[in-house]
Amino acid sequence: MDFWTYDFLIFAAVGFLAQLIDGALGMGYGVISSTVLLATGVPPAHTSASVHAAKLFTTAASGTSHILHGNVDKRILVILCITGAIGGVLGALVLVNAPAGVIRPYVFGYLGVMGLVIIWRGVMLPASKTVSGKLIAPLGSVGGFLDAIGGGGWGPVVTSSLIGAGAPPRYVVGTVNAAEFVVTCAVVTAFAATIALGMWADSKGIADHVTAIAGLILGGIPAAFLAGWLIKVAPRKPLMIAVGLLICGIAGWEISKVFA
Template identity: 65%
Template sequence: MPELGEFWIFLCVGFAAQLIDGALGMGYGVISSVVLLASGVPPAHTSASVHSAKLFTTAASGTSHLLHGNVDRRLFWLLSLTGVMGGVAGALFLTQVPGKVIRPYVFGYLLIMGLLILWRCWREGKERHVLPGGFVGPLGGVGGFLDAVGGGGWGPVVTSSLIGAGARPRQVVGTVNAAEFVVTCAVVAAFATTLLTGFWSEGEGLLDHLLPIAGLVLGGLPAAAVAGFLVKRAPRRAMTFAVAFLVIVLSSYELLRLGDIFTTPSAAQPTVSTPFIAGMAK
C-alpha cells in the first residue's frame, strides 16, 4: 500500500532527524519540514504536523538531557517564556497567509537555515557561561516565531547563536532541547485553537497527514530517548555538515521547481512541487 510505504519513509526520516537533533540541538524540525513541504504538504499543515510530532520527541529528548545534567535551569525558563510568545505569534501569522503565497518564502527560510547550520560547522568559540539576559530573551522570541512559521528553526537559530556567543555546547544543546518542548506545546495549542474556532480558513485536511505524523513520532522517540548520551559522544562536525547539505540541496531544488512553475505561462501548471515521498512509497 502506498500509504504504508509513506509511513515507513517518514519513520526513517523521524529516526534519522531526531538522532541528529539529539546530538546537535537542531535538525528534527528543519529536516522533517523540508521533506513534508517537498512532498506537497501546505506550509501551515507542515508546521502543525511537525510540531504535533515534536510534542512527543521533545518531551523524550528534554527528559533525557535533564537526566544527564545538560540543562541550565535559568536559561531554560527565559528561553521558554520568550519562545512561547514568539511561537504563538508565528502560528497565528502562518494560519492567516495562503499556502501558495508563503510556500516559496518558507523554502527560502529553510535554505537560510541550512546555510546557518553550515556556518556553524566552521564556527568555534571559546566556552564561557552565558547568563540569562541581554540578547537571550529576544533570541528566544525570534527563534520561536521562525520555528512556528517554518516548521523548524528553533535549534538552528537559538543553538547556533548561543554557541556562537561562547556558551558551553553541551549545556546549550540540552537547555535548548528542553525549552523546545514548552515552545512546541504552545505552538500546537495555537494551531488547535485557530482550527477549532474557524480562525484558520485552510485548516481542513490537516488530519490527512496522520500517517506522516505517526511515522515522525514513532521514528523519533527511540532516538530522542538517548539524546543526553548522544550530545556527549556523537561526531558533531560531520553530522552538522550532513544536515546542512541535506537542507540546502532539498530547499534549493524546491525553490528552482517553484521558480519554473511561476514562470510557466500555462494555467494548468500545478502550483506545488511533485509529492516525491508519495511516489517513493508506491
C-alpha cells in the same frame, strides 16, 4: 507493501534520523521533517502543525533524556521557555492567515538560510563562555516565531546563536531541547485554537497527514532517548556541515522548481 505502510515507514525513518541528529546538535528535527513534508506537497501551515504535533512527543522524550543526563542550564531554560512560547504563538497566528501558495517559496528560502547557518556554525565553533540574559530573551522570541512559521528553526536559530555567543555546547543543546517542549506545546495550542475558533480557513485536510505525523513520532521517540548520550560522542562539526548541506540541497531544488 500497502501504500499507507510504505509512507509510514518512510516518515518513521525520517523521524528517527532527524531526531538522532537533533539529539547530537540541538537542531535538525523540525527543519529536516518540514523540508521533507514540504517537498512532498504538504502546505506550509499544515506542515508546521504536523511537525509540531509530532514534536510534542519527541521533544518530551529528548528533554527528559537531557535533564536526566544533567545537560540543562536552569537559568537559560526558564528564559527560553517564556520568550519562545510567546514567539511561537505569534508565528502560528501569522502562518494560518498567510496564503499557502504565496508563502511556500519563502518558507523554503528560510529553510535554505537555516541550512547555511548550520554549516557556518559547524565550521565556526567558538570557545565557551557565559551568555547574557539580554541575548537569550529576544533570541527565544525570534526562534519561537520562526519555528512556527517554518515548522522548524528553533534549534538552528537558538542553538547556533548561543553556541556562537560562546555558551558551552553540551548545556546549550540540552537546554534548548528541553525548552523546545514548552515552545511546541504553545505552538500546537495556538494551531488548535485557530481551528476551534474558525480562524484558520485552510485547516480542512490536516487530518490527511496522520500517517506522516505517526511516522515522525514513532521514528523520533527511540532516537530522542539516545540524545543525552549521543551529544557526548557525536562528531559535531562534520555532522553539522552534512546536515546543512542536505537542507540547502532540498530547499534549493524546491525553490528552483518555483522559477522553472
